[in-house]
Amino acid sequence: DQQVKQNSPSLSVQEGRISILNCDYTNSMFDYFLWYKKYPAEGPTFLISISSIKDKNEDGRFTVFLNKSAKHLSLHIVPSQPGDSAVYFCAASADGNNAGNMLTFGGGTRLMVKP
């Protein structure tokens, strides 16, 4: 059973517009959520995270929204740039105060930003 799901395998967006990537989870014990970006032949790079005590976290062009009642989170990228083209993974962990806890990943969404 997939506890973290990214239902859109791919997303295409025009440069300068907003990119919205979605993620759903089923495990109520998850309390810490992260987004990673992955380029080919590189490891995942941390982008932004959010604790379950918040519903929004912003860092520059990246904003993550958390809807606990719907068990849904989303990543907004505004404005989108061609360099944002990559695979984006949503991840979750329980007991988020312990950074070492195992991460459960979604299957990823490939974002393509067209110039």
Next chain:
Amino acid sequence: DAGVTQSPTHLIKTRGQQVTLRCSPKSGHDTVSWYQQALGQGPQFIFQYYEEEERQRGNFPDRFSGHQFPNYSSELNVNALLLGDSALYLCASSLSGTGKPQHFGDGTRLSIL
């Protein structure tokens, strides 16, 4: 400040062989986790080492084992390799208890023939 480094970058083995992958964590990090990423999927947690002991383990068979050394570096060993073990193996490090995210290396691409 060196990030997480993994070796080798690529490896080709045949079924039944054994393999050892290595990981050096980011400076200052004391916890190392290993993940397996199959093609087209998200990374799956194998296990985690802290203070030289396995602290958590995912749903992987005993053929997968590991070790953490006093300098916090780590090894992943896989015995009796199967074709299905072909994947990208990622190492991630973190500082336990800080609420800070795990940082990943670029991985080892393991191909089983």
